[in-house]
Amino acid sequence: MKTQSVLGSVALGVGIGTLLLPVAALADTTVSPATTPVGGTVVLTSTCNPKSGDAIFRVTGPDRDQNVRSTTAAAGGGLSAELFTAGFTLGTYTVTATCGDGTSLGSATFTVTPVGGAPAGTGPRADNHGLLAAGGTLVAAAATGALLLVRRRRYAVARA
């Protein structure tokens, strides 16, 4: 009975922990915009105190593990860097910031997407060739028939 309630409160604690953690983490490192067509630029921002030195953003993804040093003091406080995604493999990347004083902040993700829309159609089928061919054949047959008839009548008239 007692064990059960302890387990229950542990589970509750873990539950609250998992609920709270991502919220706190997301407030520390942000990427904007969260998606970019490949070749676009994203801005990485951390809430590090600029006084303790540059922040390092570690960018990991499908085939990449690179560190980006902060270049600018962000408008709302903190430090930021621009990341140019030309040549990036498409997919989702994780960014983790470490402040100049060694404090590791939470992580954020961004997605490098294809450029533009999808070329998913080559146009309606131009399938009227059959109709045109059949119509043409019938008209030609009618014309030939008419010609033969006229000739035959002329021949009959001439004989009479």
Place this chain on the structure above:
Amino acid sequence: MPTGDRVPRTAVALIALAGVAGGGLLALGATRTPPQPPRVAPGTVTDPATGRSTVPGKPLPRATPVRITIPAIDVRADLVPVGASATGEVEVPPSDRPAVAGWYRLGASPGEAGNAVVVGHVDSRESGPAVFFALGRLKPGDRIQVTRSDARVATFAVDGVGSYPKARFPTDLVYGAGPAPRLRLVTCGGRFDERARSYLDNVVVFATLLP
């Protein structure tokens, strides 16, 4: 009455019939337009999140999707993985296989957390209407089933359908990440530009995994 007069009368009737029928076929052939995919009013969906009534289902582990079924528009198609071209444009299945749809393998798999993207041709110059011809007819609430390689079937409900000029493709709404398992179906739509041999718009179906 001599027999020579009766035969020509039948012949005249036959000739007239052939002429009229032939002329009719020619007129039909010259004016008939091929079937057009259903139109979606541009910007129909601005925020696919609105109007969603159900809480998304719990995410599934990653697995390759193998088949997609959309009963409302009679779609039953195999899925092949597709990536992107060197210029960063999403790939579509080869045009000689217009009956299969492509799963964008660099994103989430259907049922996994995040947006899974499936692209399919609307039509083909050679064979007419293709796998996603009727996508624009889907309505909120319609079901989409995706069979995965782990034998699970992920069932999604349509949240909305939108049409967007290709130049203003809603990249974030289609490819965005996120905690909820969502599905996006993409095909072509709008006017067909004969000179560029390409459609001007993309039709996007937004859907969410059902619990």
